[in-house]
Amino acid sequence: MKNEYQNSDRIERWLAKKEEGRVPLVLMESIMDEIGNRPVGLMNSIRLKLASLQSIVPRSAHVFAGVVILLCGVWLGTLLDNPQNLDKHEQTLLVDSLRTTGPSANHYWGRGLLAAGEVEPSIEFLQKAVLLAPDVPEYLHWLGIAYWSSGNLRGERENYLESVNLQPDYVPSLINLGHSYLETGEYKKALDYYNKVLHFHSDNPNALYNRALTLRLLGEDEAALEAFHLYLHNNRSGRWARRAVDHLYRLGDFSYRSFVLDNKTVVVHLPTLLDNSVAKNREVVRLAKVLRRMSGVELHLVMYVQGDDGQAKSNVRKLKKELSKRLDHIHLPIRTSWFGVAERLDLPGGHAKFVNRSLLLFTQFTENVSKRSST
Amino acid sequence: MKVPDEEIVKEVLKGDRQMFALLISRYQLAVYNLMMRYTRNEEDAADLTQDVFLQAFDRLWTYSIRRRFFTWLYTLALNRARDWYRKSVRGRKKLAQYTLHSQIVKSTCNHQQILESDEESILLKKALSRLPQETREILILRYRHECSIREVAEVFNISESAAKMRLKRGIAHLSERLTITEKKVA
Numbered sequence: 001m002k003n004e005y006q007n008s009d010r011i012e013r014w015l016a017k018k019e020e021g022r023v024p025l026v027l028m029e030s031i032m033d034e035i036g037n038r039p040v041g042l043m044n045s046i047r048l049k050l051a052s053l054q055s056i057v058p059r060s061a062h063v064f065a066g067v068v069i070l071l072c073g074v075w076l077g078t079l080l081d082n083p084q085n086l087d088k089h090e091q092t093l094l095v096d097s098l099r100t101t102g103p104s105a106n107h108y109w110g111r112g113l114l115a116a117g118e119v120e121p122s123i124e125f126l127q128k129a130v131l132l133a134p135d136v137p138e139y140l141h142w143l144g145i146a147y148w149s150s151g152n153l154r155g156e157r158e159n160y161l162e163s164v165n166l167q168p169d170y171v172p173s174l175i176n177l178g179h180s181y182l183e184t185g186e187y188k189k190a191l192d193y194y195n196k197v198l199h200f201h202s203d204n205p206n207a208l209y210n211r212a213l214t215l216r217l218l219g220e221d222e223a224a225l226e227a228f229h230l231y232l233h234n235n236r237s238g239r240w241a242r243r244a245v246d247h248l249y250r251l252g253d254f255s256y257r258s259f260v261l262d263n264k265t266v267v268v269h270l271p272t273l274l275d276n277s278v279a280k281n282r283e284v285v286r287l288a289k290v291l292r293r294m295s296g297v298e299l300h301l302v303m304y305v306q307g308d309d310g311q312a313k314s315n316v317r318k319l320k321k322e323l324s325k326r327l328d329h330i331h332l333p334i335r336t337s338w339f340g341v342a343e344r345l346d347l348p349g350g351h352a353k354f355v356n357r358s359l360l361l362f363t364q365f366t367e368n369v370s371k372r373s374s375t
Numbered sequence: 376m377k378v379p380d381e382e383i384v385k386e387v388l389k390g391d392r393q394m395f396a397l398l399i400s401r402y403q404l405a406v407y408n409l410m411m412r413y414t415r416n417e418e419d420a421a422d423l424t425q426d427v428f429l430q431a432f433d434r435l436w437t438y439s440i441r442r443r444f445f446t447w448l449y450t451l452a453l454n455r456a457r458d459w460y461r462k463s464v465r466g467r468k469k470l471a472q473y474t475l476h477s478q479i480v481k482s483t484c485n486h487q488q489i490l491e492s493d494e495e496s497i498l499l500k501k502a503l504s505r506l507p508q509e510t511r512e513i514l515i516l517r518y519r520h521e522c523s524i525r526e527v528a529e530v531f532n533i534s535e536s537a538a539k540m541r542l543k544r545g546i547a548h549l550s551e552r553l554t555i556t557e558k559k560v561a
Contacts, residue, residue, distance in 0.1 A: 008546050008550055011499065011546055011549045011550060012518055012546070014496065014499050015503075015514055015515065015517075015518035015519055016518045016519060016521070017519070021404065021407065021408050021411065022404075023403050023404055023407045023421070023424070024417065024421045027403060027407070027421055027424060027425065028396060028399050028400065028403065030425060031399055031425050031428045031429065032392075032393075032395070032396055032399070034425070034429055035392055035395060035429065035432050036392065038429075038432065038433070239418065239422060240418075243418050
């Protein structure tokens, strides 16, 4: 009894300890950027909610498959759940008949059940599919996923491995093997699998990103830096690009920067954008492509060159000219500023980083837009 | 002197959006850690944390000063975490070409166990992570965030007596784990 009391006391004191951990560096900035572009108020909240519903763009094939599976599920469900429709014997016969159909039917039925959250039943059908067609990597792959969903690590890996034994370049299973080992902290094995994917598909973004992450987890910072650079070379949009930039920041590399322009996050490689190489053209074209979709804003370019405001001025005006050329007839006002000092980046913990040659990009609503919204 | 949350909310609703950053800085860690406990994934946790604060901003007009801002926010966060969890279990089975796993699982920044020298703490952490999600979160809300039983009941939408019972059971479970391990070591 005394021991229990003492334990309870210790536990309560332990639970009451302060929060640990660290939030990602860019989180607050990201939230405030989103908020900066949001109107406040009930009607606008409703409007935003409705607008978000339009952003779902499913692939037609998946929609079709989903509808078919859903209809089958509903039909079967009504039969099985409604005793007036079937007696016990008929119900058993119906389910049995599903069990005796071909591998493809069992496979898709299993996937449908998995999608509906029925993990254990899905395993039964997916196992059947594999039994009937043991040489189809896709069936093994999905059985592996079902095992993963049920928490069966061994079953998961065995099936992925069997899948790649049949087809060594079956990327989905190679990727999932990488993830499986990553989840359990077996980083070297995870790295092997990501490298295998890249051997077959050198630009697979999933493998590129996770390879970089795994290298970081292994403490191989130099290699991780290079790997994140490789990922970002061809992948500049979406949250993984933002994450990759965040990883680079944490590794002390600020060559890639992410800017929020008109509610879109844009990732830019500054050294390339600011130099005179052939690669610069590609960077400018990429940036212009994003800028073309903006409206009602003006773009601000702020150039920093330590000790040389003349060069800062010339660089930023040149960049403005290059961007304007690529924007064709799109009307996007571009404002420039320049400073003969290094850019100061304020980091968490009160530290500051100074970048001798740098560029800051941001957008602001144009006056015309502001006037319209106030009337 | 710290500006009360309710005052900050008033200012934000009047139009001073920058003040919202104060609320984020106060509570982002609590929300982020909650999301980490559900997702076990830094990136998903960051995304969900962002979702929660944006939702809080959008719904700020619904906040009533009868409640503490933190418990109102935490309720939003908990609901978001639960939604994510439900969908992630379904989402694993989507008809996707490639992986269904989330891409990032851990990072060196989150390997607190490596830095943790207190064995008991490691043990309790493990035991805590194995509790049912609701029980775990009730314990954390009560002890770590110092919420009253009434507030805990409100956030979890249960009665006060149910909240007390779950707290008691949670502590008992953790105590049992601690006792078992001490016996093993002895």
